[in-house]
Structure formats: C-alpha cells, structure tokens
Amino acid sequence: MLYREAGDFKTSYREDGQTFPIRLDRWGYYAVLAVAFGIVPFLINDYWASAVLVPFLIYAVAAMGLNILTGYAGQVSLGTGGFMAVGAYAVYKLMTAFPEVNIVLHILLAGGITAIVGMVFGLPSLRIKGFYLAVATLAAQFFLVWLFNKVPWFYNYSASGQITAPERTLLGYAITGPASSAAVKYLVCLCFAVVLAWVARNLTRGTLGRKWMAIRDMDIAAEIIGVNPLTAKLSAFAVSSFFVGIAGALLFAVYLGAAEVGEAFGINKSFLVLFMIIIGGLGSVFGSFAGAAFMVLLPVLLKNLLVGGFGWPTNLAAHIELMIVGGLIILFLIVEPHGLARLWRLAKEKLRLWPFPH
C-alpha cells in the first residue's frame, strides 16, 4: 500500500538513478543510519561491541571487498585471509614505526599496501580463469601466512610471533588498545563500513563497475567492445584488496588487539568470507552485509540460546551449532541460490504489489 513508486516523481536523471528509488526505502535507510549513529553508541556495552557489532561490521567490509572481486568482476579468490593478514601486519608495522601519525591514516595506508599486494597476486588472473585462478589465490593465502610467520621483521622480533596493537588515539579517544571504549570501537568500524559501502555502491554502478561486470559475464565479448581486461581485472584486484586490507587492519587493531597470523588469518578466514558472499548474494552490497550478519551473528545467537537459554553442556551446544549453521547454509543455497540479497529483492517485489498481486 505504502511501498510503491506511484506518486514519487523523478524530474532529473540524477533522481532517477538513485540507489533507493522508493520513498519508504529511503526513509528506512536514513532511519537505520540515524539509529546506528545516534542511538546505538549510547546503548552499546563491551559485550555487544566485541562479540556482535564490531565483528559484524568488519566482516561486512571484508565481504564487500571479496564481493567486488568475485561478485562483480567474476574472479574467484581464496586469498582473502592472506590479504587481511597483509592489512593487519601493515597497520602493525605502521603503528609501531610512526606512532605520532593518526591511526585512521594508518588503516587507510594499510589498505593501500594491501591493494598493491593484491595487484601483484592478481597478475595471474590475466592468463588463468575460474578454478585455476582460485588455486593461484590459494597459493597467495599460504604464501602470505608463511611469510608473516617466517620473517621476524614483520612482528618486530617478538619472542612468540604475536603482534599486539599499542594504544592509539583519535581526537583524544583511544581507538586501539585495551582502554578503548565499546562506543568508540563501534563508531570507528561503523564509519569505515558506511563510507566503504558508499564507495562500493558508487564504484560498481559507474564505468569501472560496468567494466568489471562485462568481464565477469564474458571476457572475450567485453574485450571486443573495448574493455581492457588488464586494467579491469587489476583494478578489481586493487579495489577488492583495499577493502579486505582495511578489514584486516580493523580486525587486528580495533577488534582483536593481538593476533597470530596462522590462527587469525588462516585459510578458514578465506572460506568464511567466501561463504558470507555466497550466502549474502554475489554482486550486491546489501548481500555483503546480510552474509556477514548471517555468519557472525547466527553462531553467537545459537550459542546464547542453547547454552544460556536451555542450559545445554557447552560441547553439545557447540556441535549442534555447527550442524545448524551448516544445515542452514545448505537450505539457503537450495531454496535461494542467489543468496539473501535475492530473497530481499523478491520480498520487495511482492511488497510492491501487495495487497493486490496479479
């Protein structure tokens, strides 16, 4: 009844091309932003920040990064964990080498360094495709983890190979280190997630995004109509790795505070982020958020329900949790192979016709 285009007149191309063409959608979007920025920071506590919202936002950034590469440009990557490690170690080296420089700048620089590394490992994509490329990026994953384990310079020669984030502040508030408050951590991650989502949305509907999608859909045809595969593929790797690097930097500096490369950025992380975009929906910014929410929040929710709610033993709950999450993934992929984003789109289509579907 309320949810429709009728009566919402567009008088310019700009208005016609906006992300949320329906008024109710726009209001919903502004309401979510207002709650996220205006209300949540006042209510948040350590548990909500550290166990729920901060990891959700960070993984959403990582999923957006992988979605650009896999969902938009069609280059399958299993190197996400390795690239996150590059972001984490870059920010660690920068933080400890230049303590006086602003941490936000360091995180952005870490993203830049990851972009360069990503481009180097993206070079094989010019010659190999599909599963073969996936294996090449898998090699990147193992190589990078091995490198950060092997070369002591990366972890400042600490005895155990662990990296620990020292305290860094922005405008007098501690962002990293143990003294940082829940609200500050949350807001930093939220700002990064919102700005990067805005960037991703606008990149993917512009020239660059169209080139990526042309390459994804059929690279020979794309080449014939004038898309340069070299720049298109490498720019996809660069932008994607930039996002993933920022996610890795935030994961280490803001969320975990200390990390060990094999454990925090292993192959499991690559698969986790890949599952996020598959469940969320390939080629969709909303899907990245939905997939991250699914993979991060569901285990926590199930754990609290089974252990806290029903009082089950923790090991039984942990095993059941794995089964339920696994089962749900399979169910989703059978019922809706295009992910949660597609489900959301269908729901909106139905809502538009409600209550008089033809």
Add this chain to the structure above:
Amino acid sequence: MKTKLTALALAATLAAAAPARAELVVPSLSYRTGPYGANGTQYADGFADYFTLLNERDGGIGGERIQVPECETAYNTEKGVECYEATKDTGALVYNPLSTGITYQLIPKVSVDKKVLYTPGYGRTSAKNGKVFEWVFNAPANYWDGASVAIKYLLDENGGDLSGKKIALVYHNSAYGKEPIRTLQKLSEKHGFELSEIPIDPPGQEQKSQWLQIRRERPDYVIMYGWGVMNQAAIQEAANIRFPMENFIGIWWAGSEVDVLPVGAGANGYKALTFNGVGMDYPVYDDMRKFVIEPGKASQGGQYVGSALYSRGMYAAVVIAEAIRKAQEIAGTAAIDAQQLRDGFEQLDITPERLTEIGLPDFGPEISLSCANHGGSGMARLQQWDAEAKQWNLISDFTEPDQEVLEPLIAEDSEAYAKEAGITPRDCN
C-alpha cells in the same frame, strides 16, 4: 510489529545471560570441540570437578559457593574474546583460558578490567615479572622453565656435557610453539649443542616431511612443543622412523594419555615434562569419589578422572582455590573481588605441608609468589610412558631451571612489552 517483536526477541537472545551475584565466579573458558578438544575436555573436567568438590564437601571456600560457568572457545581467539566479554560482568574473578593465543589477547584487557589472569604452564612467559604484568600469574612453571628443565635433564644424562650433540625442537607453529626458541638458542650457546628448529603448522595432522628431515639430520634428542592432534601425529611419526622414544621429550602439554595411547606399544618410553602428579593415588580422590563421582556430579560423568590433563586442570583449580582462601584471609571477608584475589595470589604460599593437607602430597612444586615474582620457582619434573601398563611414571624429582639464563630473558621481554604498551613498571618494595 511482528518484525519488531522478532527483532526484540533476537536482541534478547544475543545479549549475554544475566549475571548471578553473591557467589565466587570462576569462568572456565574451555574447549571440548575442534582439533584440541580431546585435550581441552579433560583439563576442563578436572578444573570443574575440584570446584564441585569444594562446593559439595565444604560448601565452597570460606562459606562462599563457587560458580564455574563454562564457555566454549574451541581454542579460537575470536570465540575467546566473546567468552571473556560475556562473562566479565558477571563478577568473574579469574580467567584460565588454556590457550596462549587467547592469553595474549586477554593480557591487555585484564589490566584495564581489573581481572586476574592465571595461566599455569602456558601463556606469556615474561608475565612472570609482576612489576610489569600486574594482573597475570603463570606459576608454577612457564615455557622457558620447561625448556631449561629439559636441557638440564639431558645434561644429567650426558654427565654434564652436551657439546657436539644435536637437539631438534619440533614445535607448533604458533605463539605457543615459538616461545621456547629464544631460550633454547641461549642454552645452546651456553652448553654448545646444536639446535635445529622444525615448525609444524597447526593443527598438525600432517608431519611426514618434518620427520623425514629428522630422519636425515639424525638429532640425538628431540624436544616437542605440541598440542592437540599434533602430539599423537608426532609420536606416531617418531615411532614410524624408529626414533628412540627415550630420547624424545615433550613439554607438559605434549604429555597426556590421549597423545600416546593411539600409538600403542610404539610410544613406550616416551618422556614428557610435568609440574603435577598423575594417577589416582592421592587421598583427595577418596573425597572426590564420595562427593563428586558417586553422586553423579562429575563433569562428563568422570570418565577422565586421574588422567594427566585432568590432574593438571585440577591443579589449576587447587591453586586458584588456595589464592581465594588467602585473599579471604587478607581481606577479612568471604565475598572477595578480583582486586583482592590478586593480592591473594601475590601472597600465595603453597607449601608441601599444605598440599598434604589438601590431600595431594607431592602433587606439585612449592609455590611462593610475591609482587615481583608471579611465576614461582619454575620447577618441573619428568614422566615416562609405560605403554604396557598404560600409565605415566615419574622419573625425576622437581628440578629448578637455569635462572641465570632465564632471568635476563624475562627482564628483556617484559621491558619490551612495558615499552610497547606504555606501562611504567611498579615498584615492588
């Protein structure tokens, strides 16, 4: 409306369970699943059962019952953080996460939240320096103590001279496994043995190439810092290449029944360090049977009672319980908080007589802590596996590590941490 209600219900389940007050809360960040689950589950049982015993027999400590809420971490640092955040506002006093990775995460956090972190035999070695690590305790022994005691044992075997011998370190390629490298390097300079480092990527089911390397290099001794499935795989591989088991020494985390039983007779003679006794020959088990096992209150039905890891988990609980007792004595109240517990830890003094009183004679070394020393004496001993009898036998007395080598290393590492984290070391006089 419906979506709002669903959202509310979801929010309610996501929020942590409501805290229960007025009891001593000792959260157990355990792991009973994943590649380390077989080891973690026994430790968690011992930890929980000792507190159950105190609750059932004595009504808690000083009249306060002890609550041990469990939270599954699966040895995963992200889940460890979640568990810590979920339990820290429930009045938690002390954490014992049994994971070096999680310990590294929690060290900065506990100093801000003012909680005690007790990491017996694992964690950050330099936390022994209480001047820098105010809230962390790692008595009775740490990784560097273990490395030094192992070398001392080998020195004894070789008449005090290890020069020209080859020793290989097989380690879990993580913070845990890398800890002893620096100590062993120093010791190799001092005693003139040749050290080769062989990393094994976690979880470590696949070690063929590493053992091929050992077969080629023919080291005289192998020292292993392993955990979880890595241990049994390593012992199996060692048996396969017919490496003499009596020259193979594991750290205490590579010395439990689950590590050697799958290898069968091939594991006979394998040695491991330990800082606690094993088996059921201690008077405390009479009470344990009466109050915990027979009434069916034991964790998981008591199937692992008396095993090496069960005993170690119980030993951690004993030390925490003694620290709580001490803290109650100092504070003059039974309902202590984490700050008072820390004071209790710093004045902890577990004498052999006290251990006998508890019903665990000669179970562990004497522990005497202070403001500056959070790690105790670092004494450890060796046990050897008898595959036929399926039991561990103690083969040496408690040995003191080489503090001459360790102390400068601890000072150096803790100073580096203090500098990195911006801590001014406390004055302990």
